[in-house]
Amino acid sequence: MPIITLVLVFTNAYHGLVFSNVELNPADPTLPLILTPGLVFGGMVVAYSYAVLSVGSIMLARRLLLSRRSFRVQAYPLLIASSIPWLFNMLYLYDQNLFGYVEPTSLTLTLAGMIVIWRTVSWPGLYIAPIAREVLIDSMSDFVIVVDYEGRVVDMNPMAEKLIGRSYSEVMGQPIESAWPEWPRVSKVLDDKASATKEVSFGTGEKKQCYELESTRLPGFTSDEINLLITLRDITKRKLTDEKLRLYSEHLEELVEERTKKLVESEGRFRELADLLPQPVLEIDNEAKFTFANRAAFALTGYTEEDMRRGVNALDLVVPEDRERLAEVTMRILGGEHTSGYEYTVVRKDGSTFPVFLYAVRVMRGNEIAGVRGIAVDISERKRMEEQLLRSERLASIGETAAMVGHDLRNPLQAMTNTLYLVKRLAASEKGEDRKEAVGLLGTLHDAIQYMDKIVSDLQDYARPVGAAPIETNLPDLVKATVSNVKIPGNVEVTVDIQGDSSNVKVDPALFRRVLTNLILNAVQAMPKGGKLTIAGSRGDESFAVAVQDTGVGITPENLGRVFNPFFTTKAQGQGLGLAVCKRLMEAQGGTIEAASRVGEGSTFTLKIPTNRTLGAT
Amino acid sequence: LNQKHILVIDDDESVLGTIARILELEGYKVETAKTGKEAIEKSNLGAYNLAIIDLRLPDMDGTELLTAMRDTTPRMIKIMLTGYPSAGDRTETIKENADGYLVKPIEVDDLLKTIKNHLEKQESAAHGASVTT
Numbered sequence: 001m002p003i004i005t006l007v008l009v010f011t012n013a014y015h016g017l018v019f020s021n022v023e024l025n026p027a028d029p030t031l032p033l034i035l036t037p038g039l040v041f042g043g044m045v046v047a048y049s050y051a052v053l054s055v056g057s058i059m060l061a062r063r064l065l066l067s068r069r070s071f072r073v074q075a076y077p078l079l080i081a082s083s084i085p086w087l088f089n090m091l092y093l094y095d096q097n098l099f100g101y102v103e104p105t106s107l108t109l110t111l112a113g114m115i116v117i118w119r120t121v122s123w124p125g126l127y128i129a130p131i132a133r134e135v136l137i138d139s140m141s142d143f144v145i146v147v148d149y150e151g152r153v154v155d156m157n158p159m160a161e162k163l164i165g166r167s168y169s170e171v172m173g174q175p176i177e178s179a180w181p182e183w184p185r186v187s188k189v190l191d192d193k194a195s196a197t198k199e200v201s202f203g204t205g206e207k208k209q210c211y212e213l214e215s216t217r218l219p220g221f222t223s224d225e226i227n228l229l230i231t232l233r234d235i236t237k238r239k240l241t242d243e244k245l246r247l248y249s250e251h252l253e254e255l256v257e258e259r260t261k262k263l264v265e266s267e268g269r270f271r272e273l274a275d276l277l278p279q280p281v282l283e284i285d286n287e288a289k290f291t292f293a294n295r296a297a298f299a300l301t302g303y304t305e306e307d308m309r310r311g312v313n314a315l316d317l318v319v320p321e322d323r324e325r326l327a328e329v330t331m332r333i334l335g336g337e338h339t340s341g342y343e344y345t346v347v348r349k350d351g352s353t354f355p356v357f358l359y360a361v362r363v364m365r366g367n368e369i370a371g372v373r374g375i376a377v378d379i380s381e382r383k384r385m386e387e388q389l390l391r392s393e394r395l396a397s398i399g400e401t402a403a404m405v406g407h408d409l410r411n412p413l414q415a416m417t418n419t420l421y422l423v424k425r426l427a428a429s430e431k432g433e434d435r436k437e438a439v440g441l442l443g444t445l446h447d448a449i450q451y452m453d454k455i456v457s458d459l460q461d462y463a464r465p466v467g468a469a470p471i472e473t474n475l476p477d478l479v480k481a482t483v484s485n486v487k488i489p490g491n492v493e494v495t496v497d498i499q500g501d502s503s504n505v506k507v508d509p510a511l512f513r514r515v516l517t518n519l520i521l522n523a524v525q526a527m528p529k530g531g532k533l534t535i536a537g538s539r540g541d542e543s544f545a546v547a548v549q550d551t552g553v554g555i556t557p558e559n560l561g562r563v564f565n566p567f568f569t570t571k572a573q574g575q576g577l578g579l580a581v582c583k584r585l586m587e588a589q590g591g592t593i594e595a596a597s598r599v600g601e602g603s604t605f606t607l608k609i610p611t612n613r614t615l616g617a618t
Numbered sequence: 619l620n621q622k623h624i625l626v627i628d629d630d631e632s633v634l635g636t637i638a639r640i641l642e643l644e645g646y647k648v649e650t651a652k653t654g655k656e657a658i659e660k661s662n663l664g665a666y667n668l669a670i671i672d673l674r675l676p677d678m679d680g681t682e683l684l685t686a687m688r689d690t691t692p693r694m695i696k697i698m699l700t701g702y703p704s705a706g707d708r709t710e711t712i713k714e715n716a717d718g719y720l721v722k723p724i725e726v727d728d729l730l731k732t733i734k735n736h737l738e739k740q741e742s743a744a745h746g747a748s749v750t751t
Contacts, residue, residue: 414633421727
């Protein structure tokens with residue numbers, strides 16, 4: 001229309017359709033030309049111009065009423081601008097001479113145009129928004145389709161083209177149903193007001209695509225004309241992830257269920273096994289409270305599960321004298337030490353006791369020390385067997401001793417039998433020398449009796465418990481007195497040398513005397529051809545020592561280690577109890593006895609009585 | 619003169635002395651030994667009709683002595699005289715190598731009777747042997 005109008009204006013001279021007559025103003029030629037409107041200008045152009053103007057104004061007014069605030073700000077000036085030509089035109093039509101020679105149309109349109117330009121330029125949104133909107137919609141990953149109120153496709157972005165598989169130009173203005181075969185499904189989902197999440201999927205299997213649907217109502221010219229902006233967001237990946245997550249969590253649940261089942265099974269198995277065990281199996285926590293006990297534990301102790309639930313302390317299950325040790329061992333186990341088993345005496349609920357051997361380990365729960373788990377072995381039977389064994393050992397030992405004593409007694413008995421025979425026979429003799437021999441043989445009888453007495457005494461000394469009553473004793477005097485009481489052969493030279501005082505040295509004088517006598521007799525026996533006997537005493541830092549030294553045959557290194565063993569002897573006569581008894585007697589007094597020897601040079605037996613013990617007491 | 623030689627082996631002097639004296643009074647020629655070693659030496663040097671052997675000696679066991687003397691003095695009568703009523707695990711060795719087992723204390727008359735019996739048996743066996751040869 002504008003182009004036709006312009007062509008008509010330029011060719012007016014030929015057809016006079018715009019202006020039928022153009023002439024100078026007769027009154028003043030400087031005034032504007034007198035234009036007589038032709039058919040086109042007078043009718044069509046003016047009518048068209050005003051029609052466009054009025055439609056534009058109406059649309060603006062309508063926008064103004066419907067739009068958001070920011071648009072109103074923009075719309076008011078534009079409305080004012082569009083109404084300016086109207087106003088002046090009406091005034092001009094009312095009175096053509098109101099503006100004199102000035103033709104207002106061009107002025108008013110210019111004014112309106114200026115306002116439009118001013119508003120447009122001053123509106124900052126214009127800089128980027130229109131371009132941005134286009135780019136945004138075109139490049140967004142969502143699918144955007146606009147459908148008008150009659151169901152025709154009016155807009156769509158490139159993503160939507162891809163989805164539908166047809167270009168915008170192909171489907172523009174086409175009913176959506178024909179443009180997009182999937183539409184009915186989409187429409188159905190959109191209409192379904194019940195579901196909160198509007199989702200739709202296309203394709204199957206691997207190629208399955210999921211979309212989240214959203215529709216926005218765009219107002220049309222009338223309230224009935226509802227256009228729809230439909231967006232679809234590809235949520236396939238999210239869906240897949242969700243699905244995977246769901247599968248994982250389901251699997252996890254299954255796993256947990258399975259593990260729990262297994263755990264319950266193994267718990268049950270453990271309990272059954274524990275219950276099958278004849279030995280008590282126990283668990284205690286860090287405070288020594290029982291947390292688990294098997295059937296045997298309850299049966300043996302007399303406690304019940306009810307008792308355990310109320311709280312039973314492990315320390316209360318042993319006799320008082322075992323408590324400290326149990327606590328100490330438990331602490332060590334909690335500290336991570338691997339201990340061997342320990343013996344305790346357990347107190348039953350009814351107060352009776354029985355011995356157990358307890359093996360225990362630490363229980364860890366993750367990195368936490370949770371307590372101690374153990375198995376107790378009832379050793380009542382073992383104890384009984386041990387006692388029985390000890391008894392039979394003692395009996396065997398008695399038998400052995402009896403055989404030994406029997407043998408030793410048989411020799412003097414034989415000697416006595418022989419002597420009696422000889423005496424009887426010789427005494428009956430008429431020869432004086434025979435009778436004399438008979439009398440002499442009586443000495444043999446005496447020796448045999450003495451020997452037999454020694455055998456019996458040694459045995460008793462060894463067998464009976466030694467009751468020592470140590471008192472502060474003047475050791476030099478005691479030693480001298482003892483030595484003087486022993487019959488020493490003439491070929492043995494005796495030296496007694498006791499140095500230092502023996503204050504605070506406590507011995508049982510009777511026992512000490514017997515030990516010393518025994519050692520002196522041994523020394524004499526070791527020197528059948530005579531020699532030197534030295535009895536030396538001195539006070540050391542910790543003990544008072546008395547040494548009995550001979551220059552006899554000596555003891556081989558092999559035998560030296562056994563001289564204090566009972567029934568060990570190298571002598572023809574004697575049971576090998578002498579030194580064993582000496583050792584016992586010394587130990588009963590808190591002292592010791594030691595032996596040193598060299599074959600061919602002699603032996604030294606040293607008695608030591610500690611001095612520090614008594615010093616500490618005084 | 620048919621004086622019989624007897625070797626008495628015992629480590630107990632009073633037993634040894636009295637037995638030797640009794641046997642002397644009975645007319646035997648007696649030698650004594652206190653140890654196994656001494657007994658072996660003496661048995662090798664002199665010819666003894668009979669030996670009285672104690673089971674426990676200071677340097678060796680009586681059975682050891684028996685074994686040692688088995689080949690050197692096969693003809694010598696060996697009578698064990700011991701304080702052990704039973705020889706325990708040594709019984710077999712004794713049975714094989716000794717002619718008698720006497721337990722102390724034994725009545726002197728019984729001892730003498732045993733010795734006498736053995737010596738008579740020995741003598742008759744020797745005579746028998748000489749007759750046949």
